[in-house]
Amino acid sequence: MLTIDDIRAVPLFSTLPDSELENLAHTAADLHLCAGEFAVHEGGERALYAVLSGKMEVIKTFDGIERTLGWRLPGTIFGEVPLALSSPFPGAYRAAEASRVMRVDAPQYYALAAASPEVAFKMGALARERIGGLQSLSAEPPKARVTIVGNRWDDACTLLRQFLARNQISADWLAPDAPELAARWSGTCPTESECPALRLVDGTVLSRPATRELAGLLGLQTQPRLAGYDTAIIGGGPAGLAAAVYGASEGLRTLVLEREAPGGQAGTSSRIENYLGFPNGVSGDELASRALQQARRLGAEILVTRSVERIDVETRRIHLDGGDAVHARTIILATGVTWRRLAIDGFDRFIGKGIYYGAARSEASATHGLDVHLIGGGNSAGQAALFFANHARSVTLVVRGDSLEKGMSRYLVEQLAGKSNVAVRLRSDVVGAHGDTHLTAIDIRDSTTGSVSRHDCGGLFVFIGADAQTEWLPSEIARDERGYVLTGDDVVKAARWPHHHRDPYLLESSVPGVFACGDVRLSPVKRVASAVGEGSMAIAFAHRYLQSDGA
Known part of the structure; x- marks a missing residue:
């Protein structure tokens, strides 16, 4: 319990009258923290904190790396900048050690500042000083964690660049013939045969590494720590990350298995404008980054570069590529969907060499001054068009239908109309691709007239719908003809529910204890918000299963 003497020991409050000190003693929170426990996390709500005893470490995450910025000792405060x-x-x-901290919530502080101008003056001076420190910190050029040297049209280089970008690892990319290569690559420059070559921030040099090897060297988790888990979540998109957050927060031993990078398709979205709680919109990778940090902080394990080869539904063993296997009492399928491929002659040879499925944001800077095209009329295509319009000379949306409004949210249609370098071609299809080592031109057919015209193309990004890739699932898990997992009533209607003592839970598959959520589940709603909701619901149903079925 706080006392007047505790508070008076803090210089900021030392001159306050006893009445104000008494009020603070009754309204402020008295936090007793163990070593490693947080008083407030990055992004936390504003409040004033005073250190009464112990030692507080000031930390901030830059590019996935935690940095210590300073310390707060007894008598000092923090929270003045927010x-x-x-x-x-x-x-x-x-x-940093067992500590005692006093927290004064924002309304209480503002009331105190109004009654005691001296406190407000001292706080303002300290805030100005520390804001100056933040400005000098922001002026420091960030050092990339990886320098990669490789040809833009090399498949291996493209794969590594996209892997780093999707996992939010900062990287400098240089072409083998870049004039500045010698100055920025310490030591002997890599030869063409050694590319893509990577130099990590610690000096480690790699030549054409596998993504799993690179992930391990960068500190990303690729191996499970336990032999068994309460729930294993297959897929790290919005649904999977939501399940991880709720599962870990409720004390379940939680494992997420992701074959590429957390975030799923939503993680590649340049801007999500209609997600609740973000009035100015949020990029897909920022949303994924926040969810990932939250899940890890709560104790979930997130494995990347790991694919599931098969599930043994009888033993609940999940077999991973590389020969590893883990046991899970419940399994949540959150594998999402994969972009549908265009069946056009010649397209496959340009994948990664000018043709990309989804929004390859790592390619944005390379489209500067070029004419790029996007295929699709949905929200994903609209968001990508707005993003590339900030880099490319021109952006053309090629849409098979006769109206954008039929498949795209109105706010996106209106924003696209306001971009002078964005054009929309309705009732059109891309029917050909041309180039030698990479894509240089495409053929577009007008479905109304049948005429075909050729256009220079510095990049073609495809958003033509998606399919569930569930052919690897065991036959016991029921799916529809398109591969979407049946759950709840759909399982009963398909006569695939084996247990008659209870009905399947809403998100439960035809195998009790195996759940599905997000885009992989048969459902007419395909939205980030609904995927997040289903991920949290799946954990609630997993809890019920564990309690009632005694798995």
Whole structure:
């Protein structure tokens, strides 16, 4: 319990009258923190904190790497910058040892400042000083964690660049003939046969590494720590990450298996404007990054570069590529969908060499001054068009239908109309691709007239729908003719529910204890928000299963 003497020991409050100190003692929170426990996380709500005893570490995550920015000792305060700017905390504060901290919530602080101008003056001076420190910190050029040298049209180089971008690892990319290569690559420059070559920030040099090898060297988890888990989530998109957050927060031993990078298709979205709680929109990778940090903080394990080869539904063993296997009491399928491929002669040889399925954001800077085309009339295509319009000379949406409004949200249609370098070609199809080592031109057919015209193309991005890739699932897990997993009533209607003592839960598959959520589940709703909701619901049903079926 806070006392007047505790609070008076903090210089900021030392001159306050006893009445104000008494009020603070009754309204402020008295936090007793163990070593490693957080007083506030990065992005936390504004409040004023005072260290009464112990030692607090100031930390901030830059490009996935945690940095220590300073320390707060007894008598010092923190939170003055968020209060001055009415903003969330720019960094986190963690106890370096057993510590005691007083927290004054924002309304209480503002009331105190109004009654005691001296406190407000001292806080303002300290805030200005520390804002200056933040400005100098932001002026430091960030050092990329990876330097990659390789040809833009090399499949291996494209794969590595996209892997780094999807996992939010900062990377500098240089072509083998770049004039600045010698200055930026310490040591002997890699030869053409050694490319793509990578130099990590610790000096490690790699030549044409596998993504799993690279992931391990960058500190990403690729191996499970346990032999068994309460729930294993296959897929790290919005549904899978939501399940991970809720599963870990409720004390379940939670494992996420992701073959590429967390975020799923949503993670490649340049901007999601209609997700609840983000009034200015949020990029897919930022949303995925926040969810990933949250899941890990709560104790979930997130494995990347790991594919599931098969599931043994009898033993609940999940067999991974590379020969590893884990046991899970419940399994949640959140594998999402894969972009549908165009069946056009010559397209496959340009994949990664100018043709991309989905929004390859790592290619954005390379489209500067070029004419790019996107195929599709849905929200994903609209978001990507807006993103590339900030880089390319022109962006053309090629749409098979006769109206954007039929498949795209109105806010996107309106924003596209306001972009002078974005054009829309309705009732059109791409029917040909041309180039030698990479894509240079495409043929577009007008379905109304039947005429075909050729256009220079610096990049073609395809968003023509998606399919569930579930052929690897065991036959016991029922699916429809398109591969979507049946759950709940759909399982009963298909006469695939084996247990008659109870009905399947809403998100339960034809195998009790195996659930499906997000885009892989048969459902008419395909939205990020609904996937997140289903991911959290799947954990609730997994809990019920564990309690009632005694698995």
